[in-house]
Amino acid sequence: MRTCSDIQRDLSRYVDDDLPPDEQAAIAQHLASCEVCRGIEADLRQIRARARTLGPVPPPGHLWSNIADRLRTENVGARSPVQNPFRSSKLEVRSWPMSLSRGSWAWLGPAATLVVITLGAYVVPSLSRRAPAAATPDNATPAVSVQDVADELDQALAHYERAVAGLETIARADGASMDPAVSAALQTNLTAIDRAIAESRTALIDQPQSASARASLTDVLRQKVDVLQTTVALVNDLRREHEDDAAEAAKKLGKQS
Amino acid sequence: MHTDLALAERCRANAPDAFEELYRAHAPRLFGLACRLVGRADAEDLLQEIFLAAHRRLGSYRGEAALGTWLFRLATNCCLDHLRSRAGRRAALTDELDDEPDAAGSQAGPILGVVDRLDLERALAGLPAGARAVFVLHDVEGFEHHEIAELLGVAEGTSKSQLHRARLRLRRVLGRPAPAATETA
Amino acid sequence: MTRMDRTRWIRLTTAIVTAAALAGVATAATAQDRNYPALRTDRQTRTLALGATGSLDLSNVSGDITVTAGPGTSVVVDVTRESRGRTEADAAQGLQDVQVAIDTQGDHATVETRYPKNQHSQSPYRVSTIYHVTAPAGTRVKATSVSGNVSVSHVKGDLEVQVVSGDVTVSDAARLTNARTISGTVRLSDVTSDAALSVSAVSGNVTLERVKAARVSADVVSGDVRANDVTCGSATVKSLSGTVDYTGPLTRGGRYELTSHSGNVTFTAVGPVGFALDALTFSGSIQPVGSLTLTSQMARRGSLLGTVGDGGATVAIRTFSGDARIARR
Numbered sequence: 001m002r003t004c005s006d007i008q009r010d011l012s013r014y015v016d017d018d019l020p021p022d023e024q025a026a027i028a029q030h031l032a033s034c035e036v037c038r039g040i041e042a043d044l045r046q047i048r049a050r051a052r053t054l055g056p057v058p059p060p061g062h063l064w065s066n067i068a069d070r071l072r073t074e075n076v077g078a079r080s081p082v083q084n085p086f087r088s089s090k091l092e093v094r095s096w097p098m099s100l101s102r103g104s105w106a107w108l109g110p111a112a113t114l115v116v117i118t119l120g121a122y123v124v125p126s127l128s129r130r131a132p133a134a135a136t137p138d139n140a141t142p143a144v145s146v147q148d149v150a151d152e153l154d155q156a157l158a159h160y161e162r163a164v165a166g167l168e169t170i171a172r173a174d175g176a177s178m179d180p181a182v183s184a185a186l187q188t189n190l191t192a193i194d195r196a197i198a199e200s201r202t203a204l205i206d207q208p209q210s211a212s213a214r215a216s217l218t219d220v221l222r223q224k225v226d227v228l229q230t231t232v233a234l235v236n237d238l239r240r241e242h243e244d245d246a247a248e249a250a251k252k253l254g255k256q257s
Numbered sequence: 258m259h260t261d262l263a264l265a266e267r268c269r270a271n272a273p274d275a276f277e278e279l280y281r282a283h284a285p286r287l288f289g290l291a292c293r294l295v296g297r298a299d300a301e302d303l304l305q306e307i308f309l310a311a312h313r314r315l316g317s318y319r320g321e322a323a324l325g326t327w328l329f330r331l332a333t334n335c336c337l338d339h340l341r342s343r344a345g346r347r348a349a350l351t352d353e354l355d356d357e358p359d360a361a362g363s364q365a366g367p368i369l370g371v372v373d374r375l376d377l378e379r380a381l382a383g384l385p386a387g388a389r390a391v392f393v394l395h396d397v398e399g400f401e402h403h404e405i406a407e408l409l410g411v412a413e414g415t416s417k418s419q420l421h422r423a424r425l426r427l428r429r430v431l432g433r434p435a436p437a438a439t440e441t442a
Numbered sequence: 443m444t445r446m447d448r449t450r451w452i453r454l455t456t457a458i459v460t461a462a463a464l465a466g467v468a469t470a471a472t473a474q475d476r477n478y479p480a481l482r483t484d485r486q487t488r489t490l491a492l493g494a495t496g497s498l499d500l501s502n503v504s505g506d507i508t509v510t511a512g513p514g515t516s517v518v519v520d521v522t523r524e525s526r527g528r529t530e531a532d533a534a535q536g537l538q539d540v541q542v543a544i545d546t547q548g549d550h551a552t553v554e555t556r557y558p559k560n561q562h563s564q565s566p567y568r569v570s571t572i573y574h575v576t577a578p579a580g581t582r583v584k585a586t587s588v589s590g591n592v593s594v595s596h597v598k599g600d601l602e603v604q605v606v607s608g609d610v611t612v613s614d615a616a617r618l619t620n621a622r623t624i625s626g627t628v629r630l631s632d633v634t635s636d637a638a639l640s641v642s643a644v645s646g647n648v649t650l651e652r653v654k655a656a657r658v659s660a661d662v663v664s665g666d667v668r669a670n671d672v673t674c675g676s677a678t679v680k681s682l683s684g685t686v687d688y689t690g691p692l693t694r695g696g697r698y699e700l701t702s703h704s705g706n707v708t709f710t711a712v713g714p715v716g717f718a719l720d721a722l723t724f725s726g727s728i729q730p731v732g733s734l735t736l737t738s739q740m741a742r743r744g745s746l747l748g749t750v751g752d753g754g755a756t757v758a759i760r761t762f763s764g765d766a767r768i769a770r771r
Contacts, residue, residue: 012421018402035365042367043428050372051396056285057292059304064280067308071276185607185625185645189663189682196682196703200762203724212722212744216762219701223682227644227663 002030007037015044189227196220261324269315280308283325287332293381293393294336295343303339307332333394333408340386368432380430384423391416392423478526478568482533488544490517495599496549497582498575503555504589505571506608511596512576519544519553520574527567536567582617591626609646627665639674647684666705671712681705685764689771692717692755701760709757710769716751721759721766728759731769 007030013019014027031038200217207213267275287307291300311331318327381389390409394400395416402420406413492498494515500507505524512518525536545552555571570590577583582599585592591608594601598616605623612618613631620640621628627646633639635655641648642661650660650669658677660667666684669677675693677700679686685705691713692698698717700707706726711717719736721728728746730736736748750770759766 009421012424013417018417039366039368040425040428043369043432044424046367046369046372047377047424047427047431048396050374050377051392052399053374054293054378054397055289057289058285059288060301063284063301063304064277067280067305068277070305070309071312189644192664192683196762199703200724203762210724210744212724212760212762215722215760216703216724219680219760220682220703223661223663223680226642226661 002026004034004037007031007034008040011037011041011044015041015048190224193220193224193227197224262320265315265318265320265324268312276312279311279324283328284308286325287328290329290332290393290398291336293378293397294333294390295339296382299339299343303335307335310335329398337390337408340390369428372431376431377427380427383430384426388419388423388426391419392427395420396424478528478533480527480530480533482525482527482530482537483522484525484537485520485522486542488519488521490519490544490546490551491515492517492546492549492551492578492581494578495580495582496551496578497599498577498584499550499552500573500575500583500585501552501554502571502573502585502587502590503557504569505555505573505587506590507573507575507585507587507592509573509575509577509583509585509592509594509597511579511581511598513578515578517551517575517577517581520576522572522574524570524572525567526569529566532566536565536569539567540569540571542571691715692757694754696755697758698755699758699760702764703762704764705761706764706767707759707761708767708769709759710771711750711757712771714751715754716749716770717755717757718753719746719748719750719757719759719768721746721757721768723759723761723764723766725763726761726765728766729768731767734768734770 007027010019010023010027014024017024019027031041197217197220200213200220203213204210204217264275264279268279284304288300288304291303291307294300295303307328311328314331318324322330381392384392387409391405394405394408395402400408402413402416405411405416409416411419490496490498492515496517498517500509500519521542523537523540523542525533525540527533527536539558541556543552543554543556553573557569572590577597579596579598581597582601583594583597584602585594586604587606587608589607590605591611592603592605593611594603594615595613596615601612601615601618602620603610603612603618603622604620605626607625608623609626610621610623610628612621612629612633615630615633616635618630618633618635618639619637621630622640622642623646624644625646626643628641628643628648629651630641630649630653631651633650633653633655637655638657638659639653639655640659640661641650642659643665644663645665646662647665648660648662648667650658650667650672652671653669654673656675658669658672658674658679660669660677660679662681662684664683665681667679667681667686667688669679669688669690672688672690673693674690675696677688677696677698679688679699680701682703683705684702686700686702686707688698688700688708689710689712692711692715694715698709700709723744725744728741728744730746734750736746736750739746739748741747746766750768757768759768
């Protein structure tokens with residue numbers, strides 16, 4: 001008669017179906033009447049199941065740049081020069097569709113064309129012995145490479161675009177307008193950033209090996225995201241603070257005197 | 258397999274973007290493996306070494322296995338080599354877990370609530386290298402014991418017992434604290 | 443920069459419009475005063491017993507904010523509302539509609555200027571709310587405004603200032619974390635922060651004088667950054683089209699990144715700690731100034747690498763078309 005200790009020592013193999021049939025059966029029978037061993041078995045199964053879901057982890061963006069750089073130095077000599085990393089990210093330039101009502105919301109829809117850089121999809125085919133779990137975005141680290149910054153920009157701009165579309169509806173109802181000085185400042189600055197982005201991009205396409213062009217592009221892309229996000233955050237904070245009904249506020253003040 | 262060979266060919270021929278395509282397709286899985294085997298800090302450097310090694314060795318890929326599998330083996334070997342060199346001697350990789358304290362007599366029923374993936378990753382990082390390697394290769398990556406034995410240079414029985422102990426250790430770390438009386442170090 | 447929380451972005455939709463609406467209402471352009479000849483003023487003072495280290499969250503729409511330290515353990519909030527209307531009745535309506543809401547809980551107070559919902563630019567009044575706050579030096583202060591200047595001095599508690607349109611001036615602060623404006627200047631003097639200090643302006647200059655922090659980050663799109671006598675463990679200073687001027691002692695092991703797209707960058711290291719230089723430009727020039735000597739120098743077109751002195755810190759300068767000048771005192 002096997003003791004619980006004996007049974008427990010084989011529980012992993014049992015859970016993995018790695019025992020001869022008669023031993024599997026014997027353990028199954030034991031488990032039917034032993035809560036302690038059954039508990040351990042349940043836990044082992046859970047650990048195993050959970051382990052299976054530990055999936056791929058997206059590496060930080062700069063790793064690819066490092067690899068590409070080192071490949072470049074290793075490619076000196078007989079091999080052909082390493083290609084421009086930016087050719088690989090399918091750069092697309094398109095006008096940002098800004099269908100805003102005229103006048104009031106000028107700052108949100110700069111007259112100049114906003115350059116939106118989009119990249120090809122991140123392909124992850126499943127070639128493992130078991131279908132891997134989906135990539136866990138919560139494992140992603142802050143982006144450093146241009147591709148990741150451009151991804152971030154794309155996402156920020158996509159949100160911005162949606163917000164703007166929503167604003168248009170509300171704007172028509174409200175007829176409000178932002179302080180023209182601020183709207184002009186924002187418009188001018190976004191345009192300036194876009195010009196800088198275009199400059200750096202052109203420079204990089206002309207000189208794919210240029211580290212300074214690459215650094216410039218990364219910097220200005222990041223700056224654009226920063227400006228958009230700062231503006232949004234600031235305005236969002238302010239809006240949240242002034243949300244309440246003024247009448248309620250008046251009541252409160254009355255109580256405080 | 259056909260597309261694998263084609264991609265490998267393109268990489269060998271230094272076709273533009275080919276190697277980056279390879280990287281984009283396989284890096285997340287290999288990075289996950291590296292993080293779990295050697296820890297996040299070393300994994301970043303190691304991933305670069307893995308891909309540089311892959312680049313150098315692509316000449317020897319003949320399509321006999323899926324490219325992903327071929328890369329995976331390469332990555333596993335890199336990681337294990339790294340663990341060995343970090344340990345200083347071969348023996349340390351087979352750092353074995355001692356027998357877990359006997360659970361007999363402890364509370365009945367499962368002690369684990371729903372196991373959070375992050376908790377599991379953290380608990381995993383706390384296992385000694387050898388036991389962790391067995392657990393990662395078997396439970397996370399799905400290798401068979403005989404393959405693990407070959408990779409680690411241990412007997413198959415050792416692989417099985419280390420797996421069991423690793424699971425029990427994780428169970429203990431992840432479980433609700435048992436009453437003090439039954440907890441032995 | 444972390445990715446924006448998706449929910450925050452969706453809230454943006456109503457956020458911008460509401461704030462914009464408020465700003466529209468709040469515009470107090472003097473040229474328009476002709477259209478709003480009637481003026482009604484109201485002044486109130488509130489004393490909030492928040493203790494020596496309370497916290498104050500002050501949020502305004504239009505009008506200046508001044509915060510300074512004073513004795514005692516109470517925060518004194520002096521609010522002047524100026525309501526301009528087309529008629530007296532309109533001006534009075536303004537005072538009635540635009541309120542200051544003060545909410546105190548324990549040692550924390552929120553002071554907000556509130557406008558009624560559905561405000562629009564066609565309202566018959568313009569209201570400006572001017573705050574003068576005296577707080578115990580240890581008070582933690584967060585001051586935000588849509589349109590108006592914010593000045594804070596001698597505050598030693600945690601400090602954060604954000605403005606959409608207006609200047610931010612902070613002097614003699616001990617724990618400033620954040621000073622931002624979209625359209626306006628940021629001026630810091632004699633400011634310290636025990637961790638990270640972040641300063642930004644989209645359109646306007648940023649000036650830092652005698653600033654000490656573990657990390658300094660200054661970001662301007664169209665404007666200059668002038669950092670004089672800045673001491674920090676690491677700095678990231680950027681402008682898109684303006685100049686970047688940085689002068690200060692370096693911390694051993696620190697990293698100092700100065701970037702401008704089309705403006706010039708001038709870096710002057712002060713003191714005994716040297717640095718490893720990594721200067722990169724696409725079409726500008728890189729000039730070591732005066733007696734600056736580099737060892738282990740590697741110069742290529744648009745790039746200069748080398749060591750100055752003991753190479754104790756790292757200085758990275760990047761421009762696209764601006765010139766880079768490096769000096770040492």
